[in-house]
Amino acid sequence: MSQKINTLFDSHMHTPLCKHAKGSPLEYAQAALERGLAGIVITDHIPMPAWFDAPWRMALSELDRYLEWVLQAKEAMQGRLEVRIGLEADFHPGTERFVEKILGRYPWDYVMGSVHYLGAWGFDNPDFKEEFEWRNLEGIYRTYYDLVAQAAQTGLFDAVGHLDLPKKFGHAQPALELAIPALEAIAAADMALDYNTAGLRKPIAEIYPAVGLSTVAAQLGIPFVLGSDAHAPAEVGYAFEEAVQTLEGIGGQIVTFKGRARV
Ligand SMILES: [Zn+2]
Numbered sequence: 001m002s003q004k005i006n007t008l009f010d011s012h013m014h015t016p017l018c019k020h021a022k023g024s025p026l027e028y029a030q031a032a033l034e035r036g037l038a039g040i041v042i043t044d045h046i047p048m049p050a051w052f053d054a055p056w057r058m059a060l061s062e063l064d065r066y067l068e069w070v071l072q073a074k075e076a077m078q079g080r081l082e083v084r085i086g087l088e089a090d091f092h093p094g095t096e097r098f099v100e101k102i103l104g105r106y107p108w109d110y111v112m113g114s115v116h117y118l119g120a121w122g123f124d125n126p127d128f129k130e131e132f133e134w135r136n137l138e139g140i141y142r143t144y145y146d147l148v149a150q151a152a153q154t155g156l157f158d159a160v161g162h163l164d165l166p167k168k169f170g171h172a173q174p175a176l177e178l179a180i181p182a183l184e185a186i187a188a189a190d191m192a193l194d195y196n197t198a199g200l201r202k203p204i205a206e207i208y209p210a211v212g213l214s215t216v217a218a219q220l221g222i223p224f225v226l227g228s229d230a231h232a233p234a235e236v237g238y239a240f241e242e243a244v245q246t247l248e249g250i251g252g253q254i255v256t257f258k259g260r261a262r263v
């Protein structure tokens with residue numbers, strides 16, 4: 001790997017506040033230090049309106065606790081590892097103003113916009129994966145990428161989280177073309193893509209986004225933000241060697257965000 005691990009950030013990881021991750025922010029930071037990374041961005045799931053996906057995220061009343069917890073880790077790591085504060089926000093039509101308000105409450109370093117729902121269907125939830133049998137796969141991807149394009153057009157986010165997420169349980173994207181309008185919207189909005197190694201740990205066993213999609217993205221000038229999507233400290237920096245090698249092979253640019261600006 002020509003880009004050294006000690007220059008890299010892992011910009012996607014969670015905390016137990018989302019109710020499906022373990023380890024304190026300090027433990028994630030310590031894991032990154034042991035892994036030899038330059039820094040991390042903690043990006044837990046944003047609070048959303050009470051009716052939306054409540055079992056899988058912090059409540060609005062926990063947002064201050066989140067900030068406090070990450071700031072403690074940042075302070076404890078001073079001079080050893082850079083700790084930045086972000087969010088994995090959701091894009092779900094109708095919730096934009098709520099999300100905008102949360103984003104205005106703190107000077108975040110990095111905010112991803114992720115689509116986890118098609119209507120009421122949480123399509124990346126293993127409990128609901130049977131739904132894939134009832135729908136047309138191309139239709140799923142069309143609906144999904146239409147939402148991604150809308151997310152890009154809101155101007156609320158720095159990057160799109162795990163771009164080709166519907167493939168998670170093994171339902172690979174039937175045609176690359178389905179993603180082109182969304183990629184063009186991402187490029188037009190000057191956004192980046194979360195280059196997410198968690199896909200390697202799922203049935204599809206592939207980074208999000210797939211190599212073909214990432215190649216088109218790189219050609220459109222879209223940069224990439226490395227992220228493990230760690231839900232446990234041991235996953236920090238997961239498969240970053242492979243990720244960097246693939247990105248270098250396709251001419252992809254690796255960036256991070258600080259104060260919502262590209263570094
Ligand atoms: Zn996600």
Ligand SMILES: [Zn+2]
Binds near residue numbers: 012013014088
């Ligand atoms: Zn995540």
